[in-house]
Amino acid sequence: MIRNVLVVGAGTMGHGIAEVSAIAGYNVYLSDVSKDILNNAIQKVKWSLEKLYEKGNLKESVEDVLGRIKTIEGLSNELREIDISIEAIPEKLDLKRQLFSKLEELLPNNAILATNTSSLPITEIASAVKRQERVIGTHFFNPPVLMQLVEIIRGSKTSDDTVKQTYEFIKSLRKIPIMVNKDVPGFVVNRILLRIITTACMLVEKGICEYTAIDAVARYKLGFPMGIFELVDYTGVDVNYYVSSAMMERGFKAYPCKTLEEMTKKGDLGVKSGKGFYTYPSNKYIKPNLPPQLAEKINPLYIIAPAISEANWMVKNGIASKEDIDLGVRLGLSFPKGIFDYEREFGRESVTKTLEDLRRISGMEEYLPE
Ligand SMILES: NC(=O)c1ccc[n+]([C@@H]2O[C@H](COP(=O)([O-])OP(=O)(O)OC[C@H]3O[C@@H](n4cnc5c(N)ncnc54)[C@H](O)[C@@H]3O)[C@@H](O)[C@H]2O)c1
Structure with a gap:
């Protein structure tokens, strides 16, 4: 069961993915390379939550939702409880592969390692880790808070269990998942x-x-x-x-x-x-x-x-x-x-x-x- 979510990269997509995860009730860790970037991301999440609240689209207070997002500079040993990580760092294969290999060291063995890549093959990112069956694509659309669709992409080694858990997780964010069963360029x-x-x-x-x-x-x-x-x-x-x-x-x-x-x-x-x-x-x-x-x-x-x-x-x-x-x-x-x-x-x-x-x-x- 998924309780703790890690989002790596607090840019355009990452801060929005962190926000939808916190709205859905998950404990969220949001990681980026500097405090300034993280502070800026939290300000954007706050602004967006306030808009949702004003329109009557948020059941809880802005503070309660924000209180579930913890920012972390870099990655640390406190990630032992993470059930799923969603990577949203720049679209560079080497960068993503390095990050996945680091995440595999820090996260529990059964954690799901998801990537928000829009164009890189999931299988090539997965090949940087040993537990390739836990790697999957979760392609959110911009902005994640407003766009309902998420493409779920199976890499060549992704297990059925990883697909099932990820699918349920995306639905729990009140998003609509579609399945991309093969790792083709551009997905669907x-x-x-x-x-x-x-x-x-x-x-x-x-x-x-x-x-x-x-x-x-x-x-x-x-x-x-x-x-x-x-x-x-x-x-x-x-x-x-x-x-x-x-x-x-x-x-x-x-x-x-x-x-x-x-x-x-x-x-x-x-x-x-x-x-x-x-x-x-x-x-x-x-x-x-x-x-x-x-x-x-x-x-x-x-x-x-x-x-x-x-x-x-x-x-x-x-x-x-x-x-x-x-x-x-x-x-x-x-x-x-x-x-x-x-x-x-x-x-x-x-x-x-x-x-x-x-x-x-x-x-x-x-x-x-x-
Ligand atoms: N922007 C879009 O419309 C869009 C839509 C769908 C998917 N995507 C994909 O989502 C991913 C992120 O895109 P974006 O537009 O949010 O990028 P962005 O440049 O806005 O944000 C990337 C963030 O990652 C951070 N970062 C870089 N290296 C890091 C590391 N090692 N650890 C932690 N943080 C790190 C950067 O500081 C930056 O804040 C890309 O793979 C992109 O292809 C983007």
């Missing part, structure tokens, strides 16, 4: 998203349409909360470039988007730099103005068909169930419906025909239908 949600982004980029680079037409179709015909390039600007052009490159290096075959690379090199990083595909005065997000008639310029299937094919590939290969993939895109990407709902609406035949068109346009076999 990023695979679907990258299929869409790389295809959108390919269509623009091949001169089929303007990026604004793609964004209008995404918004007005597919009901996505944002256009594809608008989302890239929002999350960071560089972040998308690095995540897609990391996934491709590990075998995810997709169109290599030159535009993302060039913009990253130029420093056109989207909202945070004030300029990406759109411009953002004072580096603040504003919704780009897209006339609805732009959405007539391209068939929406050109955007969604590759995602449908990817989803079918994942089901066929035992990576995730249809239900979990649909939950993943609805909760992780805020799509108004699941990928398989789109497939039903458009019909398999039109999807197949579109994939053949995309293969012809791109010259890439990856667009062959699944």
